Amino acid sequence: MASPTREDLDLGSSNKGSTPSEPLDSITSATTFDLFSDFEESAQSFGELTLPELPSFTASTVNKKRDRDEYLASSSDAPLFSSDDLPASSAENYYGPRVKRQHRRPWYETDESWNTVTLPSSTKKPRMRGPFKRTHDSGVWLGSDASTENEDNDRQDAVRRVLRVMESGGSIDGDEELWHEDERELDLGDKVHSPCTQTLEEKLQQALVNRALQITEDPGGFEGPVFPYWQKQPGHLMGFHLVQQQAQKKVTLCVEQGGEAIDLSTMYMQQVRTPTLRPLRYHTRIVPKQGKGNRYQSLTPALRLYLSNNLLEEVPGEVFHLKNLEVLSLRSNNLTEILPTIGELNNLKELNLGSNQLNWLPWELLSLLHANLQKCMIYPNPFIRPVPSTWNHASSRELKSGEPCQQVASTRIAFLDITGASLRHWPPAPSSLPEHWPEPQADDEFLGPPPEERTKTPSLLELALRACKKSPQLSQLPFLIPQDCPEHLTQLLQTTWKLKEAGGKSCSVCGHEYIIPRTEWIEWWYCIPDQGFRGQLDNMLALHKMPVPLLRRGCSWACWEEDASPLIRGWSSATLPGGLKEERHVHGDVRTSPTRRTIPPSGRIRQ
């Protein structure tokens, strides 16, 4: 009767899987038998009393225990190489990878813990990392267990810190104290902890936009530049003006929000600082989120810069670096000259230069018209006009739009000395009045330089200035010149500096970069496309019909168009062709070119 029970007990107390040694087994079974034989007797004496209920073993727990015991029993050094002949390295003894950290405590510190505290993987809580302590359930410690999680935390910390600094209104890299204000928990910081739909990066972007908005609303609240590269700009260039601050804020706002229209009009600015416009160079378009429309969009923005209604006397050099500019408005300023560098803005579609003090436009405008320029408003301006009776329609080319582009007249060529001043007895050129342009006279000196001096070799002054232009200390060079030096050297250095800011200019004849022009003349062209004045006032229509004076400059005395002014060829002989003098009196100083050839369409215009 009792034998099955005894067998069960035997089973429960002995190791099932391993092969038990013979004497041990016999001893155990003997003792248990003795125990139970006594017990049996007493039970019989009490009548039909049965044994107390055995603890219920579920199959799973039994298996677990057995596995563990077997594992411990067969634990040995792991094989180093697969070719090792050790029995432990054979496939039979392989128990699979151990699951680490399934239990919170080692098995011997708790009685039933291994049964209960196994954490399901789905409800994984963040582990608390304490100091490293060696525990006996594992011989190996893998240090890279939570490293990725840590990195992520670091990143979030950094973003959070930036947000906090921005909230408190400081600059990101400047205020050391703000970095240590970790105790102050801001609303934004708290939100970071809670799971929400917005990611941290989106928050950061939103905060930047908020910051920019706050700046525009409150002009006094802007304490300093946000980005470090502004701080690196030399501060002595121009005074830090309130208007400049506002302009800077507007530019910042545009760059942060990805806006493409920069409206700096009617701000009464006399100049726009280079650092104000500098961020526009790095402006990228903000592409809408994926899934909305076309995923592949250009990041190149189509910038529209409005600088109208200001007091600018020259175009800010930084403008010429904005190759993505499509619309540029400089209307109602005090501009007296447009640098030829404007020819580099090949993407320009709309240009407004009206209401300025321009006597002429750069000849490079033609290359813009050849490229993309569709709308060009240049009136009103005090342009020089040729005498209408001397117009000549011989030279022409076609614009992209199909409209003809014709050269109708040109002045004679002015030769300038090495410092860019006009030669002796010549008025400062170019002058706004045609009668001031140099006239050929019987005296050789007025006929320009002798042919043997018309070389393309740059002067030493020019070469030295080019070397100065390459120098990174160009802005300091004017201050390094000794006091007793002639003043025009300082002016030349300042001109060089402005040129460097604008990107330099190249000769309209040979295309070489130069600093000091040696020749210059004006050509009148019919080139400005339809401005939409048709059907409006008659005088507008008359204005539209006017040819536009375009100033050309050459880099050496050899740089002038062969056919620009045929009279120049007669200059080498001291005697002038007869009748010219009278003609000059009749037509003012504008020389026509009766034998002018047609310039081929590929022409001298740089694309």
Place this chain on the structure above:
Amino acid sequence: MAASSSPYVTLISNDGFEFIVSRDAACVAGTVKKMLDPHSSFAESISGRCTLGTINGVVLEKVCEYLYYNLKHKDEKDVPDMEIPPELCLELLMAADYLHV
């Protein structure tokens, strides 16, 4: 004197360096050309020695290099730029203005 017809002239810097260059090259510089003009009776035109008191030897060497560079490329269409070390650019600028070259 024989010096006025000699094909070579001497340019002397303020620290005593003497550069003997051909008369053609020296006359590229406007100031030197006027100094050596045989119709003027300047002492330099007679002796053929020009003392340039504001230019030191290092700069004058570079100037002489330029004079020959100009002479060499006089009739060329595509002229390569002459190398100018950045530390000399300001002094050369002043020298060029003085020599009108």
